[in-house]
Amino acid sequence: MYTYNKFGSRSSTAGINKPSSTTSSTSLSSLNSSTTKKEFKVKKENDKSSSSNLQPINYNNHYIHTGEIATNFIRNVINPLDGYPKLQKLHQLKREQIAKHAVKPFGVRCPANEIVSTLNKWVDDYNLKFDVIMIGALVENQFVLPILEKLPLNKLCSKPGFLFIWATTQKIQELTILLNNENFNKKFRRSEELVFLPINETSPYYPNNSNITNQDFNLFEKQQWHCWMCITGTVRRSIDNDLIHCNIDTDLQIENYENTLKRGREACPNQIYQVAENFSNSNRRLHIIPSTLGLDTHVKLRPGWVIIGPDVLLNNFDPIAYNDELNLKSVIKYKQNINNNNNNKSQSADGMVIGGSSSNSVQYLVPQTDEIEELRPKSPVNQSKGGN
Numbered sequence: 001m002y003t004y005n006k007f008g009s010r011s012s013t014a015g016i017n018k019p020s021s022t023t024s025s026t027s028l029s030s031l032n033s034s035t036t037k038k039e040f041k042v043k044k045e046n047d048k049s050s051s052s053n054l055q056p057i058n059y060n061n062h063y064i065h066t067g068e069i070a071t072n073f074i075r076n077v078i079n080p081l082d083g084y085p086k087l088q089k090l091h092q093l094k095r096e097q098i099a100k101h102a103v104k105p106f107g108v109r110c111p112a113n114e115i116v117s118t119l120n121k122w123v124d125d126y127n128l129k130f131d132v133i134m135i136g137a138l139v140e141n142q143f144v145l146p147i148l149e150k151l152p153l154n155k156l157c158s159k160p161g162f163l164f165i166w167a168t169t170q171k172i173q174e175l176t177i178l179l180n181n182e183n184f185n186k187k188f189r190r191s192e193e194l195v196f197l198p199i200n201e202t203s204p205y206y207p208n209n210s211n212i213t214n215q216d217f218n219l220f221e222k223q224q225w226h227c228w229m230c231i232t233g234t235v236r237r238s239i240d241n242d243l244i245h246c247n248i249d250t251d252l253q254i255e256n257y258e259n260t261l262k263r264g265r266e267a268c269p270n271q272i273y274q275v276a277e278n279f280s281n282s283n284r285r286l287h288i289i290p291s292t293l294g295l296d297t298h299v300k301l302r303p304g305w306v307i308i309g310p311d312v313l314l315n316n317f318d319p320i321a322y323n324d325e326l327n328l329k330s331v332i333k334y335k336q337n338i339n340n341n342n343n344n345k346s347q348s349a350d351g352m353v354i355g356g357s358s359s360n361s362v363q364y365l366v367p368q369t370d371e372i373e374e375l376r377p378k379s380p381v382n383q384s385k386g387g388n
Contacts, residue, residue: 069223071199077254090248090375091278098277101366102304103325109315110308112143112291116150118308119288126319129158130306131282131364135290136166137267138196138205138225142291145174151288154187159361160233160243162280163188166196166268168207169222179228188230192251196225196272199255204265204296227272237379242333242365247377248278267299267309277304283330283364330364 059070071077081088110118122128133156136144144167157163167175179190198205207222237246253271263270267289276285289299289309299311306317 069200071197071254074254077199078256078258080250080254086375087248090372093369093372093375094245094248094278095274097368097372098304098366101283101329101331103283103322103329105301105303105314106306106317106322107299107301107312107314108306108308108317109312110310112147112310115147115288115290115308116152119156120152122319123152123155126323128156128319128322130156130161130284130286131158132162132164132276132280132285133157134164134166134268134276134285134287136227137289137293137297138166138269138272139267139291139293139297140168140207141294142289144290145171145178147288147290148178154232156286157188157232158282158284158363160231160235160240161282162276163230163232164194164227164276165230166225166227166272169224169226172226172228175228179230184230188232190228191231192229194227194229194275195252196227196269197252197254198223198225199257203255203257204260205255205269241373242368243281243363244279245281245368245372245376246279246379249275263300265297267293267297267311273302273305281366281368283326283366326364331367333363333365335361335363 059073063069076082081091108118133153135148135151136142144165148165153163165175165179176190178184179188196205198207200206201208201221205225207225235244237244253275255269256271259270268287283304285305287302287305287307287309289307289311292310293299297311299307299309299313301307301312301314306322308317
């Protein structure tokens, strides 16, 4: 008597009564393999159908149909540090340290056509220098470009020093061309571009005038404010951690609308000042507002800053009193700058330059604690050079 096995060939009943272990194991493995393939295929089809149902939201398309901009759907606008406890602690410690060593708020009420002469007088008569200089405000009627060519920034800004120049999207290209000129390119180099984004079109910081053109309809609206951060001198994040703290704030700042409702429209929101304060540990800060801002924009003095502009209400700046308070509140360090352009210079065995002209620069710094240094983000360490 014959029967047929699974391979289609005849086998005897003896073969059926006594199957070999090899044949049975092969049969089970083939069965399990086919079952697994079928299950995987069904699972893959289910995943594909479920993923096709979960389509990502296209906020550009949503804006075209509803008029709602994408910033309305950002969940952590009020508290950007939500979910980052170490970063929250770091920001708190930085605020406390900056407030502890900040000089009192100073304001200089000065007409727009006298700002340049006033700053020249500070440099010539009092030898005043600042480490952080912010130019411009979040208003569209300011004229930053004409005054930039006249400001004595090379004498007024220390080395190393930092410039923060604000402009609208419409003016940022003109500002970029100006900063690429030889007058600026040899003295200041562009480092970072910062962006401030109003929450929506109802914000007082929304640049409405930048969207007005000769056309009746604009498909795209210019919503952002831009800032070029420029550096003079040599600053290395690996060794100059007493001067700068990188990566504490992001390059994109979104308006906190609750603070705007409480404080009103200011020349610069609070978070813009905080970006400059968190980045640079220097204690000499100057804010230049080159033109009138209008009745609905307020210039509020801030501890640690000297603010000069036509709309400053409190005129209480005294260079001598300012220097006295700086010496009282800051940690003073002296840095030796050696001019290597001298052809007669030589180098000693210990690495010191002999014959080159040298000068001492004074640095007024906000001291930092060990806890701040431990919490602040640092660049990945390079095994060959080291990093900070």
